[in-house]
Amino acid sequence: MSRRTIAALGFALCLALPNVAFAQARKPAPTATPAANTPAANAPAASTFTPGHLALAREVMLSSGIARSFDSVLPAFADQIRKQAVTRPELAKDLDEVLASLQPEMELQKQRMIDIAARTYAAKFSEAELKEIATFFRSPAGKHYVEAQPQLLDEMVQEMQDWTQDVSEYVMVRVRAEMGKRGHQMQ
Template sequence: MTFPTFRRLTPLAMGLVVLGAAWGFAPAAEAQTKTQGQPTADDQETFTKEHLALAQQAIDASKSATGFDNILPVVADQTRTLFIRSNPALTPQIEEVTQEVAIGLAPKRRALDETLEKIWARRFSEDELRQIVAFYNSPVGKKLSDLSAEILALSVGAAKQWGDQISTEMVTRVREQMLKRGYKL
């Protein structure tokens, strides 16, 4: 069994992993399951406008999608860096074009929002979404949504530290047991 190494993940990827794990669903995994040219249950599934609107309200109230706001800027920065490394003499032009392209791609964010709405709508009824919105609009719900990113970051750090400790202990114990059985590692 291998365990993920969080240090190798970009901040964006780590954010997606953490958010996906915290909410128990992975939009990227769902998107990857679609096959080209073949209708999926997603394509045939329909939700009322109210259901999708409630899903968006729940997403907004819980601040669940704020971690995705940096995707385009991060991708733009990575793209800019890639092209500048290959031709540093064109740095000003690359920066200008990358900025223009990023601004042009900004409206595509709505596609992600629509996918997230469907993910929530698929998992929660309209009544459940109303309850979620009501909770996140309450004082304790607002506090939870405000602290979620911090709590998740601290939780990931604690899990990493715990994993490192368990790993060290396991290696030590396996080595000890192998020595007791006459095997030298």
């Protein structure tokens, strides 16, 4: 599994885990019709976000630990640029200075992504739901959950790599056996 795949998987898990923990913790609200409890039915249109709704969405997004994934993106860009400049070692000092001088701009770019993510949360959750989620992340269990997330993700990625390898081998053995029953030998 490539590092890019692992990173994508980690980010996807990072997005999914808070929702799983919250879904287990909250009680479903009574609804008049089945369609009334869908995310689309509960979330307001993008143009109707109140400042409070956006603030709660931002708080939930930040307190969930998801913004940590944004923290690693910008240094990765800088590392990639440095690696490309390896062929010209005389650029190293100036390149490091330029990259350091760009840090405030890069921080603004990260804040822009945080704002986008907050709007995404606001689009998926009503203000009332965000209040419940924020309460969870403020709780001792929620704080512990966020603190444990990096280790959980590392362990899950390792387990998924092992699982993927095991399943791949299992499927190949089964395919060979079934093809053998049909008179085909596969290496």
